[in-house]
Amino acid sequence: MSGGVSALRASAVRALESLTQADSTCPGLHVAPEQPGRVAIRWMGETRRSVRARVVAHTCDHCSPLAYELCASGGVLFVRRTHRSGDQPKTRESERLPDARARRMWMDLLLGKAR
Template identity: 55%
Template sequence: MPDTGRTMYARVVEHTCDDCVPVSYELCAAGGLMFIRWTDRTGGGKPVVRETERLISSRAREMWRDLLLGLVR
């Protein structure tokens, strides 16, 4: 999903390497829910930012684990 701007501030709970690769992921928490933010810097211009839907923490952490294991994209 495109960045919705639903929350002004989100706490980054975990993240992948920002400096090593042009595509990075962040597990974020805001408003009692969690989501994954994807940032793509491959275009050379403004980074493309997308976010998953807001999920309860157990579902978001499950998705985060699957992402890190390469089971989801």
Template identity: 50%
Template sequence: MRVHRHTCECKATIYELCSAGGLMFIRRTTRGVKMEIRESERLVSARMQVLWVRLLSGEAH
């Protein structure tokens, strides 16, 4: 697994754009009393890049 981009570590919720096995996904880590890690579905790069931009611009959650 490789992390290509990530949001600021200073926030309680961190997003990472990752790839593995030729597909990309977004990993969300929420830190607090209990750390929770969730991952999106795996998609081809072109589709996941669009989702990543939408996430950073506030258009996707």
């Protein structure tokens, strides 16, 4: 049992290191590589349900054409995914969730446990 815990801990450490070391000259937050057994996030087209959304946290948009933002609007949070390859950026959003669930999803996304 302790071997499984050690392997899990080592995997988490590698994922955390990759968040900040994707490019040592870039100070931005980077998404870790996908981890085995990752959970699929349901991505939907922009709903325009909110007039405004405040960006609470975001990943680097210089090192990769794919960037994520944790957004707050109307008392709930959601993740916005923007893919900037090609002529027109493609934006998708996760479902709106209560704070604790959305922040857990955000952390899983950053650690490579969800995509």
